[in-house]
Amino acid sequence: MAKIIIHGGKRLRGEVTIGGAKNSTVALIPAAILADTPVKFDTVPQILDVKNLQLILSAMNVTSDFNNGELEIDPTNIRESELPSGAIKSLRASYYFMGALLGKFGRATVTFPGGDNLGRRPIDQHIKGFKALGAKVSENNDIIHIDATENGLVGARIFLDTVSVGATINIILAAVRAKGQTIIENAAREPEIIDIATFLNNMGANVRGAGTDVIRIAGVPHLKARNTHTIIPDRIEAGTYMSMAAAMGDGVLIKNVIPEHLESYISKLIEIGVNIEIDEDQVYVYKSDNLHPAHIKTLPFPGFATDLQQPITPLLMLAEGESTITDTIYPKRVRHIPELRRMGGDIDSAVAGEIIVNQSKRLIGTDVQAAEIRAGAALIIAALMAKGTTTIHDADHILRGYDRIAEKLTDLGAEVSIEGIDLINLMP
Structure with a gap:
């Protein structure tokens, strides 16, 4: 240490x-795998969480290059694979790969996330959202399995029992390529959520209401990066x-x-x-x-x-x-x-x-x-x-x-x- x-x-x-905002960056990097094209960010902070997220990307055959505050990610050759548990357990925000992988492949297998020890920080609202979209969720020895491949993800109305930044973002990531419309009620309103929505919308997503307590997502079949995204x-x-x-x-x-x-x-x-x-x-x-x-x-x-x-x-x-x-x-x-x-x-x-x-x-x-x-x-x-x-x-x-x-x-x-x-x- x-x-x-x-x-x-x-x-x-x-x-x-x-x-750039750490709490945006750690969600934007997993969100990048939803794209069908290479993605580029600037004003990326030089922090250890970025390194650990790059290690996770590498395990999925996603290349990344970080230099002078600019991060390029190429997910075009992504493949499903076991994610490195060490990197997953080093940061709480690794749970965003749940929503991103679910949106990309219709399923995700992720080690229970780690990060700071701040007492009980459940992910029940994340799971509630995934289930509402049609996914089946199971847990075995700290491994979470989420699967919607049988019928695909379908938009739904989801009311969060507690205001949760992580759950709001994770549901957006899963729903952005789902069939139909998803409505998140009692959504978190943090600026970082607006940042994620801006990034996704610039790639062709349809996310409306970010920054309010009701967010509407109309699913789209493809996401293509067109410009460099500047992190707030x-x-x-x-x-x-x-x-x-x-x-x-x-x-x-x-x-x-x-x-x-x-x-x-x-x-x-x-x-x-x-x-x-x-x-x-x-x-x-x-x-x-x-x-x-x-x-x-x-x-x-x-x-x-x-x-x-x-x-x-x-x-x-x-x-x-x-x-x-x-x-x-x-x-x-x-x-x-x-x-x-x-x-x-x-x-x-x-x-x-x-x-x-x-x-x-x-x-x-x-x-x-x-x-x-x-x-x-x-x-x-x-x-x-x-x-x-x-x-x-x-x-x-x-x-x-x-x-x-x-x-x-x-x-x-x-x-x-x-x-x-x-x-x-x-x-x-």
């Missing part, structure tokens, strides 16, 4: 450019750098941002007392002092994103008073708390799903562990704030989701290094 070493106390200044900016990466800039910045310009995707988060930063200037596609965070406590509740988009509750936590340690965070999406997303306490943070989660943060004026660098991507982001921000050196172990989790993070932080003036991984060969 990699480790990130940070010598804290360095003030940040300058500019940083946000990469990563709103979680942008929010993470905003928190860093507010905590340790002397003026940081964050470029390639869609502020509308971050309205709930930016509103909380302003409430805390962060001085922000918002432009059309960038945000400037001024040096911010005298911060105020806040009460935050995570909700589905357009509410406060669960992926941003951890990156904002170290910033709340600078506020004078008690802040609370209630995570209604993943109540067990608290694995950053014991590590922040090791650094001297006055933080607790005595009540399930609720985090209490008090002012912590003096954080001390030490050895900590990144249990998952966003917990790791919180530790990076705390390490930048801390006196002395912090070593973040299991940093592969961070590298799964943050594009060239050491390089970007170094350019801002931080003292950061990574050990235990060959960054030059991070991508195949």
Whole structure:
């Protein structure tokens, strides 16, 4: 496992450019196999999840080439084969191959997906959707078998019992080449879903209503890529750098941002007392002092994103008073708390799903562990704030989701290094 070493106390200044959205990228790559032609993406983030998805593609005889933020995928010689369980279990988003393979071949056999340990994250709504489209689903020893070859996939009306980004996207991928119309009700509304729909529609799909809670998909027989698809900016990466800039910045310009995707988060930063200037596609965070406590509740988009509750936590340690965070999406997303306490943070989660943060004026660098991507982001921000050196172990989790993070932080003036991984060969 990699480790990130940070010598804290360095003030940040300058500019940083946000990469393409990780949560879009990990769905777009599986979606590419639905095409009957080669596909090209740009602004692809350089993250470990992309590498693992390329390994899965390779197992299906799908070639891919990633260079300078551009990813070309050629699925024209795709074949059904056993997918590498190691790569599947390394990231939760590998489950998008369920919907993509089902849409491509009418069947899929996939190892139960892995990824971050955030407590129970069932895929029952995905399975519900596949069954509604006419597929038979069975599970045997952590292997999921989905088969609709007998009668083919047929459009259906599907009501999701809970708002689920993954289930919404997976059902779209399965339904986009099904016979007839599929209607997804109580669909998730995240910007990444719009990004997926835009990509598919540009290839000839008929997906309407993405970004609302009702999505209609009219199945089409073929999908052909015509243009390069530019992935939307990563709103979680942008929010993470905003928190860093507010905590340790002397003026940081964050470029390639869609502020509308971050309205709930930016509103909380302003409430805390962060001085922000918002432009059309960038945000400037001024040096911010005298911060105020806040009460935050995570909700589905357009509410406060669960992926941003951890990156904002170290910033709340600078506020004078008690802040609370209630995570209604993943109540067990608290694995950053014991590590922040090791650094001297006055933080607790005595009540399930609720985090209490008090002012912590003096954080001390030490050895900590990144249990998952966003917990790791919180530790990076705390390490930048801390006196002395912090070593973040299991940093592969961070590298799964943050594009060239050491390089970007170094350019801002931080003292950061990574050990235990060959960054030059991070991508195949």
